[in-house]
Amino acid sequence: MNKKPIFEIIADRLRKTEFKDDDIITLGKDFSLPNDEEGLKYIDGAKDGICAYHMGVAEITKKDIEEINTVITFANKGDYxxxxxxxxxxxxxxxxxxxxDELQDCILARKDEIEDKFYIYSLHLMTQSANIECVKVGMIIQELFKQSDEVKGMVRTLGLSDEFTLxxxxxxxxxxNGNTEIMNIAKSVNGWGKVHAVHYIEPxxxxxxxxxLTGAVSNGVMPAYSGWDCYKKADVEAILKKDRLTYEELEGVLSIVDAILDEGPVLGISNIENPKEILSAVLNHSIKHLPLSSENCKVISNILDWQKENLVDENCEIELLANQIFEAGRR
Structure with missing residues (x-):
């Protein structure tokens, strides 16, 4: 069983990694927190991600609220x-x-009796606890306070783990400049942490x-989780109204479109009122950059597959435009 503080495990990994001045600070794709659970192993952040996207709100009982208040009482006395x-x-x-919500509501309901020891308890949990869930409690408490530069550094450090990015x-x-901070932390993670950061960031x-548009939708979980967020927040529909896109803009659009076509985990293209017009615009912009890479041609193929499944009774220009792109690639 892990007894080393979680914060120290993350900090040790950073100390052992050499970064250049222009490098993105990251724990690396091979990093994972200690997992003492038996049976199926989840990647960092997966359980919270599954709860957030696929499970309803858990029922919190009167006993649970009593225990939350007991924690507050002990912490407020310094009995950590x-x-x-x-x-x-x-x-x-x-x-x-x-x-x-229940934890924060209990704290706010007792705000007149909260002592400095309770604030320090949140730092104790963040930096001294070897329990992953308890570290999160410390961070949830911190959300109710203003952070010093030192504490902000702790928040950034913990956020480098997909388990704590949210x-x-x-x-x-x-x-x-909170949204810039969120973007920076999102660039440092690649799993569920990035999915959460993209969901909460404001453009x-x-x-x-x-x-x-160009870097947010890809992740190590499923791009589909971020597809609709990126489509809305990057304002893809406005971008498609340009006369011509740069190649980087086009690749960003194609990546996002590919993600919203995959509605396995969450809704994507079904949210669009005029999908035929949007996809036709994507293809018309793609034609201006022929020949496309094999990866981008795969997205075009996915668009064509979607058209065949969803617009079967229409004389749709999507197929004509897609075939024009494929023909250019065969020359």
Whole structure:
């Protein structure tokens, strides 16, 4: 069983990795947190991702609320060992993602009695706990406070793990230039953390909008999870109204379109009122950049497959445009 603080495991990995000045700070795709669970092993962040996208809200009982308040009481007195003991048992029954609101509501309901020791307890959980779920509780508590530069550094460090990116994003949303912070952390992760960051980021600058178009949809889980978010936030429909796209813009559009065509995990293209017109516009822009790469031609093939399954009774120009692209690739 892991007894080393989770924060130290992440910090140690960073200390052992050499970064150049222009490198993106990352834990690496081979990094994973200690997992003592028996049976099926989940990648970092997967359980929270599955809860967020595929499971309903868990029922929180009166007993659960009582235990949350017990943790607050012990922590507020500085009795961290007792608080940890109760919290760890609570987290064994319920994943933290399922009682975020209840925890914060309990804290806010008692805000007049909250002492500095309670704030310090959140830092204790973030930096000293060897329990993954308890670290998240510390971060959820931090969301209710203002962070010093030192604590912001802790939040960024934890956010480099896909298991904690979501909780870092919750905190970063309250920072000045928070969306830029979220974009930066999203560039440092490639799994569920990136999926969550893309979902919560707001495209409030042109830099963020361009990244959402060209670099946000790909991830190590399934691009489909981020497809619709990228389509809306990058404003793909407005981009398609341009006379001509750069090749990088076109590749971004094709990647996003490919993601929304795959509606296995979440809805994508079904959200669009005029999919035929949108896909035709994508193909017309693609024709202006012939010949396409084999990877981009695969997206065109997926568009054609979608047309054959969903527009079977129409005399659709999609097939004509797709065949024109394929013919250019055969020359």
């Amino acid at each position: 060992d007792q608080a940890d003991s109760v919290l760890e048992k609570l987290c064994e029954r319920i994943r933290v993602i399922n009682f975020i 909780y870092s994003v919750f905190i970063m949303r309250n920072w000045e 409030d600058t042109e830099e963020i909008k361009y990244w959402l």
